[in-house]
Amino acid sequence: MSEEQQQSVNEYRAQRIVNLRKLEELGFEPYGRAFERTRLSEVRAGFEEDKKVRAAGRLMTIRRMGKASFATISDGTANFQIFIKKDLLSETLFEGFKHLDLGDFIGVEGRLFTTRAGEPTIEVHSWSFLGKAILQPPEKFHGLQDVEERYRKRYLDLMMNPESRDRFNKRSAILAEIRNFLHARGFIEVETPMMQAQAGGAAAKPFYTHHNALDTEMVMRIAPELYLKRLIVGGFDKIFELGKNFRNEGIDRTHNPEFTVLEVYEAYGDRTSMKAIIEGLLPHLCEKVLGRLTVEYGEAKEILDFTPPYREIAYKDAVKEMMGQDWFDLTVQQARAKAEAQGLEIDPAWDHLLITHEVYDKLVEKTLRQPTFVTRVPRQFVPLAKACADDPELVDVFEFVVAGKELCPGYTEQNDPEAQRKAFADQVGEDTEKIDEDFITALEHGMPPTGGLGMGIDRLVMMLTGTEVIRDVILFPQLKKLQTPSRQ
């Protein structure tokens, strides 16, 4: 292929292939070999003048000045400047450097020194070619800004945008520290089916799939809860699962169809033992991952303080704070008028309870900025939990709310099989075949009093990294498939 033809296909790509061929002519292997090296973060941390180092990375910038050049390499842990000088290299290595492009991988060997401008730098005495990039990286200063491209081509986002890489490093650290925290308290990690015969443990539309050999319909789980409780029946006393749930619902800035959840169950515990876990786990994560107990959240840089203990307030008291102490003495008509005066749309068929819940959802929750446990919730809204000991109309749960959003419910779990069956029946209505009879049977074998909680990990990561968009904490968020390329 002539050079003109190559350039008509894609000038930039062709130019890089020309450089690749020239490197091959000089005796370089085009895609390299393993290279023993020290991570750049460690080179930086252990910097000593004149120390010999071997390091490797992707070329991020090159500043060529005739017989000397500076470049920056990145290995994902840090950036580091390297210095190339004609006097210090063989003719082949100096000539070869001219044919390197941004995005290529090299390994370097040399001496640490500090430039006149004060920049720690590797003076390169020898280098190896570790791999060619035949496509250009995005713009070096602004990085990759296009929101859609950052999700579809996450590798470019991670390559160019350090804040994105940092966010996913934090996500990994959060997951590791959740495990450390729970293991240290005697919890074991378990795995339960993500493909189930029926979708239980929550109210959401599932994804359906089909098993060929069994010739049977299956659903992707919407929650692991019913399997985890079977394990409590089986005698595991402290368990957790960290895994994906799948819900066939809308996608927006706080919802992805597959999302990661932590569920924890503790036999012989209840809501208060779950509360203790939250008040231990969140400060632990803040300390280990962020090194402090406060987070700057969102564009407004709101300060969230995770220093325990956290505020606890009864559901009804939270509503009274917003709507007045006489709220629960009002008639339905008075309550509706008062709610509508606050700008809510109230269905005329709603009773006092539903109006109250609308008030809580639309007005109260968003005002709970600092970590708060909302307790003693009307049983109609949480059918699978156990009633409060002193009031059968309220269930013994908490909703843990941070920055105006529900982060994590905690329960005193239902262990009465008859009450559980009734709650299922109310939930499914006519579809009695959707009741998980095997689960009821398990409860009939006896389940100890148990506390449980379920935390959305994506939202937790959002909270702790100050991110307001769930897609920014999920490496490959769900997007529509491209039918025709929107751009080339």
Place this chain on the structure above:
RNA sequence: UGGACCAUAGCUCAGUCGGUAGAGCACGACACUUUUAAUGUUGGGGUCGUGGGUUCGAUUCCCACUGGUCCAACCA
């Protein structure tokens, strides 16, 4: 699923009250042995998301579609 907005060079962005487009980075050439968004000179690069309509003429106006963003409804 409804409403508003967006899509221009590989990337980051200007722009055209309708006469087929510019900058910076990146890329090619030349110069330069401590630069760091290197610098100086110079050159190339675009069916302006896709399809239709109006028009002498559409990247620009209108319609549909595709993808995205935000808002509203469902879910965590």
